[in-house]
Amino acid sequence: MNVIATIGLGANLNDPAAQVEYALAELDRLPATRLIARSSLYASAPVGYVDQPDFINAVAQVETGLAPRALLVALLDIEHRHGRERSFRNAPRTLDLDLLLYGNAHFHEEGLTLPHPRMTERGFVLLPLIEIAPDATIPGRGRAADWLAGCADQSVAVLPPPAAAVNA
Numbered sequence: 001m002n003v004i005a006t007i008g009l010g011a012n013l014n015d016p017a018a019q020v021e022y023a024l025a026e027l028d029r030l031p032a033t034r035l036i037a038r039s040s041l042y043a044s045a046p047v048g049y050v051d052q053p054d055f056i057n058a059v060a061q062v063e064t065g066l067a068p069r070a071l072l073v074a075l076l077d078i079e080h081r082h083g084r085e086r087s088f089r090n091a092p093r094t095l096d097l098d099l100l101l102y103g104n105a106h107f108h109e110e111g112l113t114l115p116h117p118r119m120t121e122r123g124f125v126l127l128p129l130i131e132i133a134p135d136a137t138i139p140g141r142g143r144a145a146d147w148l149a150g151c152a153d154q155s156v157a158v159l160p161p162p163a164a165a166v167n168a
Contacts, residue, residue, distance in 0.1 A: 001065070002032075002063050002064060002065050003063070003064060003065075003102055003103040003105075004036070004061055004062070004063055004064075004101075004103060005061070005062050005063075005064050005068075005071055005099065005101060005102045005103070006059060006060070006061050006099075006100040006101035006102075006129065006133075006136075007027065007059065007060045007061075007062065007075065007097055007098065007099060007100060008057065008058075008059055008096075008097070008098040008100050008116070008119070008122075008124075008125050008128075009023050009024065009057060009058045009059070009060065009095070009096070009097055009098075010044075010055045010056065010057045010058075010093070010095075010096040010098075010124065011023075011055065011056055011082075011093060011094055011095045011096065012046070012052060012053045012054060012055040012056065012092050012093065013053070013092050013093060013094045014083065014094045016053075016055065016056040016094075017041055017056045017159075019056075019082055019094055019095045020041060020056050020057070020058050020095070021041075022082070023078055023082065023095055023097060024038050024058065024060055026078050027060055027062055027078075028062075030062070030064070030066065030071075030074050031065075031066065031074075032064060032065030032066055033062050033063070033064040033065070033066060033071075033074075034062060034063050034064075035060060035061075035062055036061050036062060036063050037060065037061040037132040037133070038058060038059075038060045038061075038132065039058045039059045039060070039128030039129070039131045039132050040058070040128065040131060040158050040159065040161070041056050041057070041058050041158075041159040042056070042057045042058065042124055042127060042128055042156055042157065042158050042159060043055070043056060043057075043156070043157050043159055044056075044057050044123065044124035044154065044155060044156045044157075045154065045155040045156075046090065047090065047122065047124075047154075048089065048090030049088070049089070049090040049091060052091075052092040053092065054155075055124065056159070057124040057125070057128060057156075058128055059100070059125060059128035059129045059131075059132060060132075061132060061133065068099065068102045068105060068112060068114060069109075069112060071099060071102070072099050072111075072112055075097040075098075075099060076097075078095070078097055079094075079095050079096065079097055082094045082095035083095075084096070098116055098119075098125075099112070099114065099116065100115060100116040100119050100125060100129070101114065101115050101116070101119075101136075101138065101139070102114050104139050105139065106139040106140045114139075115138050115139055115140070115141065119138065120138060120141055120144075120147040120150070121147075121150065121151065122151065122154075123148070123151035123152075123154040123156040124154070124156050126144055126145075126147055126148050126151060127148070127156055127158070129144050130144055130145050130148070131158075
């Protein structure tokens, strides 16, 4: 049975916009998975550890036959191939892929909590999610749009599309 999963993407090292674009393409190549929606790219200020470059973020939705744990393992593998190092919490990174939603799943197990426990606190997740799914609901928490006001103090801005995409 296929499920719609929502994935947050972010990067702030080694040409972050390209890192996110490459990762979006890789999501579409995962086994039993296809990319069905992707947001624009967004620029956001770092959260937690602020002494680092701004991030480029996006949100994607995939239709997948992978179980949540298998999808998470595939996401971690993509991060690893992009040179992700986990030196400390909120450190700069070449790529970060977060499994935000998996259908209506609401559970916690070692290393995986769905929905993502901090997604309602992050404008760089909520804005791109609402762009591709305006009526998105977060299981156990309600409409994603209802959480935006709590992120009003965060610096998040949609980026214009690349010139090549505008002229295509």
